[in-house]
Amino acid sequence: MIENLTEMGAKAKQAATNLAQLSTSQKNKILAEIAKALEINVENILQANQYDIKHTTGMEQKFVDRLTLDKERIFTMAEGVRQVASLPDPVGKLDQGWITQAGLQISQKRVPLGVIGMIFEARPNVTVDSAALCFKSGNAVILRGGKEALHTNIKVSEVIRTVLTAQNVPADAVQMISETSHEVAQEFMQLTDYLDVLIPRGSANLIQTVVKNATVPVIETGAGNCHIYVDETADLSMACDIVVNAKTQRPSVCNAAEKLLVSKEIAQQFLPMVADALRKYNVEIRTDQKASEILGKRAVPAATNDWDTEYNDYIIAIKVVDSLDDAIDHINQHNTKHSEAIITKSYQHSREFTDRVDAACVYVNASTRFTDGFEFGFGAEIGISTQKLHARGPMGLKELTTTKYVILGNGQIRE
Amino acid sequence: MIENLTEMGAKAKQAATNLAQLSTSQKNKILAEIAKALEINVENILQANQYDIKHTTGMEQKFVDRLTLDKERIFTMAEGVRQVASLPDPVGKLDQGWITQAGLQISQKRVPLGVIGMIFEARPNVTVDSAALCFKSGNAVILRGGKEALHTNIKVSEVIRTVLTAQNVPADAVQMISETSHEVAQEFMQLTDYLDVLIPRGSANLIQTVVKNATVPVIETGAGNCHIYVDETADLSMACDIVVNAKTQRPSVCNAAEKLLVSKEIAQQFLPMVADALRKYNVEIRTDQKASEILGKRAVPAATNDWDTEYNDYIIAIKVVDSLDDAIDHINQHNTKHSEAIITKSYQHSREFTDRVDAACVYVNASTRFTDGFEFGFGAEIGISTQKLHARGPMGLKELTTTKYVILGNGQIRE
Numbered sequence: 001m002i003e004n005l006t007e008m009g010a011k012a013k014q015a016a017t018n019l020a021q022l023s024t025s026q027k028n029k030i031l032a033e034i035a036k037a038l039e040i041n042v043e044n045i046l047q048a049n050q051y052d053i054k055h056t057t058g059m060e061q062k063f064v065d066r067l068t069l070d071k072e073r074i075f076t077m078a079e080g081v082r083q084v085a086s087l088p089d090p091v092g093k094l095d096q097g098w099i100t101q102a103g104l105q106i107s108q109k110r111v112p113l114g115v116i117g118m119i120f121e122a123r124p125n126v127t128v129d130s131a132a133l134c135f136k137s138g139n140a141v142i143l144r145g146g147k148e149a150l151h152t153n154i155k156v157s158e159v160i161r162t163v164l165t166a167q168n169v170p171a172d173a174v175q176m177i178s179e180t181s182h183e184v185a186q187e188f189m190q191l192t193d194y195l196d197v198l199i200p201r202g203s204a205n206l207i208q209t210v211v212k213n214a215t216v217p218v219i220e221t222g223a224g225n226c227h228i229y230v231d232e233t234a235d236l237s238m239a240c241d242i243v244v245n246a247k248t249q250r251p252s253v254c255n256a257a258e259k260l261l262v263s264k265e266i267a268q269q270f271l272p273m274v275a276d277a278l279r280k281y282n283v284e285i286r287t288d289q290k291a292s293e294i295l296g297k298r299a300v301p302a303a304t305n306d307w308d309t310e311y312n313d314y315i316i317a318i319k320v321v322d323s324l325d326d327a328i329d330h331i332n333q334h335n336t337k338h339s340e341a342i343i344t345k346s347y348q349h350s351r352e353f354t355d356r357v358d359a360a361c362v363y364v365n366a367s368t369r370f371t372d373g374f375e376f377g378f379g380a381e382i383g384i385s386t387q388k389l390h391a392r393g394p395m396g397l398k399e400l401t402t403t404k405y406v407i408l409g410n411g412q413i414r415e
Numbered sequence: 416m417i418e419n420l421t422e423m424g425a426k427a428k429q430a431a432t433n434l435a436q437l438s439t440s441q442k443n444k445i446l447a448e449i450a451k452a453l454e455i456n457v458e459n460i461l462q463a464n465q466y467d468i469k470h471t472t473g474m475e476q477k478f479v480d481r482l483t484l485d486k487e488r489i490f491t492m493a494e495g496v497r498q499v500a501s502l503p504d505p506v507g508k509l510d511q512g513w514i515t516q517a518g519l520q521i522s523q524k525r526v527p528l529g530v531i532g533m534i535f536e537a538r539p540n541v542t543v544d545s546a547a548l549c550f551k552s553g554n555a556v557i558l559r560g561g562k563e564a565l566h567t568n569i570k571v572s573e574v575i576r577t578v579l580t581a582q583n584v585p586a587d588a589v590q591m592i593s594e595t596s597h598e599v600a601q602e603f604m605q606l607t608d609y610l611d612v613l614i615p616r617g618s619a620n621l622i623q624t625v626v627k628n629a630t631v632p633v634i635e636t637g638a639g640n641c642h643i644y645v646d647e648t649a650d651l652s653m654a655c656d657i658v659v660n661a662k663t664q665r666p667s668v669c670n671a672a673e674k675l676l677v678s679k680e681i682a683q684q685f686l687p688m689v690a691d692a693l694r695k696y697n698v699e700i701r702t703d704q705k706a707s708e709i710l711g712k713r714a715v716p717a718a719t720n721d722w723d724t725e726y727n728d729y730i731i732a733i734k735v736v737d738s739l740d741d742a743i744d745h746i747n748q749h750n751t752k753h754s755e756a757i758i759t760k761s762y763q764h765s766r767e768f769t770d771r772v773d774a775a776c777v778y779v780n781a782s783t784r785f786t787d788g789f790e791f792g793f794g795a796e797i798g799i800s801t802q803k804l805h806a807r808g809p810m811g812l813k814e815l816t817t818t819k820y821v822i823l824g825n826g827q828i829r830e
Binding site: 017020021098100101102104106113114192196197211212215217218219235238241242244245246249332350354355356358359360361362363364365366367369370371375376377387388389390392393402403404405406407408409410411412413414 | 432435436513515516517519521528529607611612626627630632633634650653656657660661664747765769770771773774775776777778779780781782784785786790791792802803804805807808817818819820821822823824825826827828829
């Protein structure tokens with residue numbers, strides 16, 4: 001089957017026109033129905049998921065684990081939909097308003113983006129999450145998931161679409177591409193007549209492919225190579241706790257720490273401390289020359305490309321730096337503009353670090369793991385933007401909207 | 416000469432790091448020096464400009480006019496730079512701030528985008544405008560103008576760069592690409608390692624080329640196919656004034672009206688009125704079947720592609736519509752999402768039009784010509800965005816910035 005993306009796009013655009021006019025309470029009611037339907041259809045979804053798992057070949061166990069659903073995970077997904085329903089609706093909010101010299105009354109009003117394209121990899125919960133967030137913010141969505149979860153994704157989207165139809169909302173507000181070929185992906189990334197934005201979620205590789213091939217505007221998400229810099233004035237016990245937390249609390253995610261920079265003034269004292277603490281979690285340590293001299297056999301030498309690598313694993317690379325300036329330069333050269341932290345007691349150093357490090361989130365004395373829509377208090381998250389246009393950092397519902405200027409006059413013409 | 420864009424990009428990035436740390440008063444002082452230098456160098460700039468004009472061949476007179484500078488135009492450019500200096504600096508403003516459940520103090524702070532790429536056509540004033548706006552917002556800029564104005568642009572950028580050096584700011588904050596080949600343009604649009612955003616200014620053709628070829632994030636600007644819908648309840652005299660103003664006050668710009676939609680209930684009465692008024696400005700009228708029946712020989716039949724054409728000229732196409740719904744559908748199908756107006760006395764129709772028309776700016780009872788950074792009160796404008804990401808509508812200094820989350824903790828780790 002070759003999918004007709006142009007037709008899907010046109011249907012999505014039509015559906016978006018309807019969605020933009022729904023009231024918040026209508027949207028919340030439908031989201032509640034979707035949550036209920038996911039719970040009712042738990043057996044059907046599990047069946048589709050088991051089919052997907054049976055047909056994966058040569059996949060690493062950790063990826064199979066991510067792909068695998070059980071009753072509890074589906075109920076968690078449904079609960080997530082209810083949570084999205086409970087969030088404030090950004091649509092219709094006025095960002096600002098004023099009267100111009102010509103006497104025009106201008107208001108800048110939040111409106112949905114229109115049609116959102118999502119490209120993502122195996123996790124089936126992304127389907128439900130994305131559909132709920134796009135729906136709540138008044139957008140139609142076209143989803144393109146990985147082939148490993150295809151049947152699960154199709155089943156989940158069918159459940160959602162059935163609810164939409166029953167609630168007199170166009171089912172095409174949520175569409176899943178069922179063809180996983182490269183050609184279809186390519187066409188999808190260039191569907192400029194219908195897609196207002198494309199959001200890739202997944203590996204650095206996936207995201208780079210989308211950035212390189214898309215003509216639709218893209219929001220880059222999720223590539224992380226986060227650093228923690230331990231300043232010579234740091235509380236070393238705090239620094240140790242933060243490094244261990246940022247590295248090991250969940251190493252597979254983009255806000256985990258991948259690199260540790262340590263001031264030479266305290267390296268002799270701090271490195272053995274932190275190495276001992278990391279060893280309890282079986283973290284592999286890779287070191288530059290100076291750190292090697294201190295840690296010896298507790299570490300292995302880092303290669304040049306280590307400084308640009310996102311491990312997503314129990315690995316950390318450590319470098320001893322001469323000064324705050326060196327730390328900032330190293331970070332600005334190697335980071336992915338995601339999340340960076342300094343551990344310090346110095347007022348001056350905290351200001352210089354936060355002013356000069358170029359990243360979506362810069363921390364003083366806290367773990368980089370807090371870069372997250374829920375931790376920020378947004379209630380939900382569609383991804384973490386590492387680009388500078390439109391949205392930077394955790395993206396919630398507001399970031400799925402744009403604005404429209406509404407201008408009220410009484411006959412004004414321009415002189 | 417083949418330019419080394421990678422080197423230019425690296426220098427721009429380095430310069431951007433410096434610019435981001437300049438205080439508002441430092442930036443304003445330098446802008447004042449740039450204005451002065453433009454006035455002092457008026458003869459040199461005119462010489463370069465005359466060289467450019469002498470070497471244009473086969474160019475339409477109106478384009479030669481746009482390209483031609485005189486003393487007054489250069490002084491106006493300098494005055495524009497002083498105006499930019501007088502505007503509030505968006506950099507460093509806090510958009511919001513709050514404390515999270517974990518006790519982290521988060522503030523969202525405005526910071527420069529970094530390095531901005533501009534691709535534009537003949538008008539040399541764009542060089543000065545863009546350099547001033549980018550500089551004030553703390554961004555480095557790499558400019559790529561049209562070949563017709565090459566020597567003028569190079570001279571102007573030299574004047575600016577000399578001031579920067581004299582003021583101990585890296586001259587590479589403002590760079591002009593001097594190679595106008597297609598290959599260099601292509602490479603420029605894909606300079607993702609160095610450019611944070613690319614802003615094309617010029618014809619629809621130029622903008623489409625950039626959107627199709629760029630891998631750097633693009634902000635689309637300026638394509639206009641603006642409609643005025645005259646509702647059956649309209650004050651017809653007001654409607655007539657607004658149509659004439661929106662069409663003829665400056666037909667070459669993107670916020671000029673290109674299409675007139677008229678409710679069938681008042682077409683018989685209104686069309687002859689507006690045709691007479693437009694004829695005084697020698698506006699050519701192109702009509703659909705129903706409007707033809709009313710206007711007869713005062714108009715010529717519109718072709719199908721007229722409804723999608725931006726004339727930028729003394730031409731307007733007129734269509735009689737059955738209802739408000741028809742008008743909205745026609746606009747949403749054919750507009751470029753720029754500026755759309757309804758002329759009405761009906762509260763209900765004004766709400767439906769502004770809610771349902773998809774455009775950056777929707778007007779009730781005013782001319783579309785007000786879509787403009789100056790008219791909006793932004794004090795300056797780098798373009799009018801017709802896309803939905805990052806910025807929509809007139810873009811001032813704020814739209815040349817992004818945000819950074821600064822997160823202050825006291826040892827928080829994630830549970």
